[in-house]
Amino acid sequence: MANKTFLITGGAGFIGSAVVRELIQNSTHQVVNVDKLTYAGNLESLASVKTSERYTFAQADICDVQAMQQLFEQHQPDVVMHLAAESHVDRSIDGPAEFIQTNVVGTAVLLEAARNYWKKLQEQNAAKAEEFRFHHISTDEVYGDLEGTDDLFTEETSYAPSSPYSASKASSDHLVRAWQRTYGLPTLVTNCSNNYGPYHFPEKLIPLMILNALAGKSLPVYGDGQQIRDWLYVEDHARALIKVATEGQVGETYNIGGHNEKANLTVVETLCDLLQELVPQETSYRELITFVTDRPGHDVRYAIDASKIERELGWVPEETFESGLRKTVEWYLTNENWWKRVQDGSYQGERLGVNA
Template identity: 55%
Template sequence: MTQTEKQRGGNPRKLLVTGGAGFIGANFVHHWLQQYPGDSVVVLDALTYAGNRSSLKSLESDSGFTFVHGDICDTTLVEELLINHGLDTIVHFAAESHVDRSISGPDAFLETNIIGTHSLLKAAKKVWIDLPVADGLDPVDHRFHHVSTDEVYGTLEPEDPAFSESTAYAPNSPYSASKAASDHLVRAYHHTFGLQVTTSNCSNNYGPYHYPEKLIPLIITNILRDQPIPVYGDGKQVRDWLYVEDHARGIDLVLQKGKIGENYNIGGHNEWLNIDIVNLVCHLMDEAFMADNSLASKYPEAISAAAGKSCELVQFVTDRPGHDRRYAIDARKSRKELGYKPWESFESGIRKTVSWYLSNPQWWLPLIKK
């Protein structure tokens, strides 16, 4: 028995992590198996465009790790995994999450984020509650943790207080509407059927394994290919940025200390204008090329960065429909009840992120070429 198992009462957990080959999911799986080597993790991922097996490659030799290529909408498969692996915890990351894609093709978002979440809830209820009760047993001691987003709360004006757990939902895109619906389903399965659930709503994540269509990796990878960096509208949209490892730790704390049926906001206390993020990353890329002469030969296309002129790649484009102006997370409840606070400053986290992408072209280049 490991020290961490002793601290948690001696019982190793057996997790199903949906979407565990995606950005946040993969970082969470790495975090969990490092922190709790006595636990077992089954990753279920459909490997759509944003899912990447290579994000989990270093874990394939870990005896506590199992990967299953499958769809969360396959309720029978989920039931079989829960039963055959004796799983007692679901951490649900699997989601379509890119707002632009939800505008051009919302159907996939409703299918994955709403129907998929309901499929998981049905399977969990059946295996953890219905089947044991039918056999005259108590329900399995379990947890269904649902990972959501601050976008369900809508948008904020510059002087508005940050989103709290009591903020009314007001989603403005098909993506955020589908996530709001999934949040409500999770809540309903707790109040109606007694499923032991928690939900967390996070701010914008950044860090390793982030799919290159999202803002920060898009800036980095476009600079390395000397491609334009598109900035919506005036670039003055405000986002709260959270290093992905801090998010993983926040979910860990919810699983260890969170109250059943509660929602917890996990934020970075770190609001930035999009255009300021763009300029900062451009500066860090120029700085990296100046400090390391080998980068110019490693990335021969990065002409602007090699000349210290990455900002010249910035190109303002027409704003997207329904673009929320500001998000900000009030994480005081998580700090008070869970002891949560980010470990990474934005300065340290963004430098780690730039360094990771510079060091791992074998991960992101194949995605660019898709």
């Protein structure tokens, strides 16, 4: 494919930064990273690509109408990959308003900026307008949970979100599809399973367990730990997203999963065993596991049927859960400076003096 300009929202976040790194390191495309730099945005995750001539960073809020319009006019993107979102379920339970603002209002603002830009393209550069794509990245949590042990989420599964977070993401999905249906905006939607891997913010399950274990702290597991998730290595996800953005069919939805269903307790126990192998200690890390009161509305099981993206676009994950988890643990063991700067808040100093 000819060189394109990708405008990526939330590119300093966990998944977004993986997409940016993948594009800069393994393609010749231009990348414009648009990120507000909330607590979860970390420019240090992009240290390996920030000096590339093909990389541009703009600190901006997707809810800012004028800023979004200016970014489209300035950078003339061929592809928008919309990853900017509040994404932590516990935080959404404690404070849902911020999730509605960013995930719903922000998506609407971005859609309108994209639509106005695309309309001008149709008048001024029909070929560029024909190739323009708006790719919205969502989550499997919009589907609610699965009752049976063999059921899988498909692209046709009805929405039944359980938390303020998943409800806000479901709302944004509906907006994207409405803009495609009503205005003809060339959109794509992907819904992914739980991601894990390097540069994951320490509030999330896997990095939290790794770092707590290394510090000798308790490993809190919700309820009985039998909630099942499908785990997807973040670099596999990044490759899938780029394939959808560049090869996917307009108006279609693609579910992206890792084919790795694991109970939360199993994940934590596996982490403990890996740490015992890599950083041995006298007492088992498993002894740090504690069970805590379950979160409100906690979904029991997620599992994705990713056969459509495999069949139509030829994508399959390269990592197994075992290989991906080992890579993840080894990364945290060798990148102590990154996560310690997140823990003490010093990483936030990166945003000082940053501008478009």
